[in-house]
Amino acid sequence: MAGGRHQAANNSGGVLRYAALAVIAVVVVVAGIVVFQVVRGSGCSSTTAVSVDVDPALAPAVQQAVSAVPEEDRGCTDFQVTARESATTINALLHGLDGPQLWIPESARWVTKVNQAADVPVDIDTPSVASSPVVVAAVAGAVPNTRAWTDVLRTPGIRLGNPQASAVAEAPILAAAAEQQAAGTDPAAAEQAMVAAAQAQSMQLSADAETVSDGAARPEDILDSGKGPAVVTEQQVVQLGGGYQAAVPDTGTVMMDYPLVVTASSEARADAAERADDLASVLASDTGRKALTSHGFRVDGVPLPGGAGVGDVPALAISDPAAAEAALKKWNVLAVPVRSLVLFDVSGSMSYVADEQNSRMQLTQKAARIGESLFPDNTQLGVWAFSLNLDGPQRDYKELVPIERLDAQTGKGTQREAVGAAVDRLGGLVGGGTGLYDTISAAYRQVQSTYDPNAVNSVIVLTDGENEDPVSLTKQQLLQQLQEEADPARPVLIITIGITEDADEAVLKEISAATGGSSYLARDPADIPQVFAQAIAQRGK
Known part of the structure; x- marks a missing residue:
């Protein structure tokens, strides 16, 4: 393990140094009575509380190690361990929502994601306090025989989870990319496997959202129910106990590396780094190592004792990080269902003649019908129209259809039919100016406040103008x-789609770029259907 100040938690020097303080007799004379009070000293006159967010699978082992080590051997620090999903910790760190001083996520990939968005980067103190290989698991006798991760992706019924929320779920995609890079083979084969698996996972995520209370069935839960195979970690399989088996493809696997990260504010960073060294020392001690292995984690990459787990397996290295990220983006485009609120500009300029037979609005309606037909039934769509004061004073937007799955029953028909009917009504709403900024602001907040973790959440804006609301x-x-x-x-x-050169292309690009979305422009009105279809197919990536 990487260093800092590492002192073994059970070293005899600490014991001898504080032995004299172990029992102190304090004699107090009260009303002629001699009272003996036994005070068991820790050798620390006081302790410093340090908050530590830890991946839920690892947290019990960290807590066990910390509790078993005397305060003086952990730098007189009270490590307050909280089991918390990495995505939740990231949110706290980026928005000042009571973020921790130290953090142990499941993978260093989470650290990269934080540093891509944070004003002040976080620092890795120890690259890995424990590790666990990603495996394919199922009930005994049902583990699929796979030579490569591309085979895993093709396995019928395989449960991967959501790569946007889990580094474990990312692993098969990264592993398949690493296999392709190492072999130097045509990436088309890996992509073909990815397409089929992504589409299957898309429907599975949607089904999970319908049957699980929090909309997020995890592969380890599926495995525990006996409905595998599932992609999980070796540690999760070991903790489930007998009756389950795990395997790794011949090519190797991706390791969850559990880095120890310093996340304290700038002014507290130096002290937190010292405390991180103390925690690393605790976990590197004999006591810490025993706690980690007893919970099914590897220490220093050594396979688990007693033949537990999958034994010695090669670690797949990602030689081209850019290609790996491209693979993940491709997966997300293919696999994760779409959840979009579509905003249609109904300002007066949308009535302008576009060609001999159609106005801009009529071409936009045709484009919307084509786009809607491209979405599968597990897509969630809603429709707003906007101009100026469309739904009353200072409210430039109006909800025509709330966001629902296209196959949901709404009123007398399906959501798909309701969306189509709303698009047909747009022509009757045309008039007035363009209230662009307030509409986008409200739509963004609406989609974020009702966020679905099992979907790509987006706002799609179609407009032919620029903001004309003077009080927005x-x-x-x-x-x-x-x-x-x-x-x-x-x-x-x-995702912004400008209609003709009248649209403020530069501003639309800025707005999309601020969220990681894409911007498109249909310079010729006749191109509106094609551009809209392109935007839908790319899902804003």
């Missing part, structure tokens, strides 16, 4: 809001 947010205020309210754990993309 300014462009800078809108961009500032999008930046301040951005949440990597609950990302919402804004």
Whole structure:
């Protein structure tokens, strides 16, 4: 393990140094009575509380190690361990929501994600306090025989989880990319496997959302119910006990590395780094190592004792991080269901003649019908229209259809039929100016407040103009809001589609870029259907 100040938690020097303080007789004379009070000293006149967020699987082992080590051997520090999902910790760190001083996520990939968005980067103190290989698991006798991770992706019924919320769920995709890079083979084969698996996972995530109370069935839960195979960690399989088996493809696997990270504020960073060294020493001690292995984690990469787990397996290295990220983005485009609020500009300019037979609005309606037909039934769509004061004073937008799955029954028909009917009504709403900024602001907050972790959440804006509301947010205020309210754990993309050269292309690009979305422009009105279909197919990525 990487260093800092590492002192073994059970070293004899600490015991001898504080032995004299172990029992102190304090004699107090009260009303002629001699009272003996036994005070068991720790050798610390006081302790410093330090908050530590730890991946839920690892937290019990960390707590056990900390509790078993005397205060003086952990730097007189009271490590307050909280089991917390990494996505939740990221949200706290980026928005000042009572973030921890130290953090142990499941993977260093979470650290990279934080540092890509944070104003002040976090620091890795110890690259790995424990590890666990990602495996394919099932009930005994049902583990699929796979030579490579591309085979795993093709396995019927395999449960991967959501790569946007779990580093374990990312692992098969990264592993397949690493296999392709190492072999130098045509990436088309890996991509073909990914397409089929992604589409299957898309429907599975949607089914989970319908049957699980929090909408997020985890692979380890599926495995525990006997409905595998599932992609989990070796540690999770070991903790489940007998009746389950795990395997790793011949090519190797990705390791969860559990780094120890310093996340305290700038002014407290130096002291927190000292405390991180103390915690690393605790976990590197004999006491800490025993706690980690007893909970099914590897220490220093050594396979688990007693033949537990999958034994010695090669670690797959990602030689081209850019290609790995491209693979993840491709997966998200293919696998994760779409959840979008579509905003249609119904300002007066949308009535302008576009060609001999159609107005801009009529072409936009045709484009919307084509786009709607591209979405599968597990897509969630809603529709707003906007101009100026469309739904009363200072309310430029109006909800026509709330967000629902397209196959949901709503009123007399399905949501797909309701969306189509709303699109047909747009022509009758045309008139007035363009209230762009307030509409985008409200839509962004609406989608974020009702965020679905099992979908790509987005706002799609179709407009032929620029903001004309004199009392609305300014462009800078809108961009500032999008930046301040951005949440990597609950990302919402804004996809903008400009209609003709009248659209403010530069501003639309700025708005989309602020959320990681894309911007498109149909310079020729005749291109509106094609551009809209392109935007839908890419899902804003």
